[in-house]
Amino acid sequence: MTLIYAWGSLAQPIGTVQERPMTIVSVPNAVVAYTFVGTDLEQPGGFPFTGKIEYVVQVTYSSGNVLTSGDIGALTVKEGVT
Numbered sequence: 001m002t003l004i005y006a007w008g009s010l011a012q013p014i015g016t017v018q019e020r021p022m023t024i025v026s027v028p029n030a031v032v033a034y035t036f037v038g039t040d041l042e043q044p045g046g047f048p049f050t051g052k053i054e055y056v057v058q059v060t061y062s063s064g065n066v067l068t069s070g071d072i073g074a075l076t077v078k079e080g081v082t
Helices: none
Strands: 002-007 018-021 023-026 031-033 050-060 066-068 073-078
Antiparallel strands (some): 002 018, 002 050, 023 031, 050 073
């Protein structure tokens, strides 16, 4: 299981598309999880004050077949205010 995400959009990312291994929480219920670490959420240069991160989940089977989620998810992000 792999989380694939990009700042801005997957089709036109700001910076590079990122891939992170996910943890399988429940095989029968097809539940996976990923906990972002601090460096994952450092906005790249050129990212506006408010924007989004788009993501998909990809499954690679032992047979080598790859399945990617059909929907592109999105997270709204803002620069922190201190």
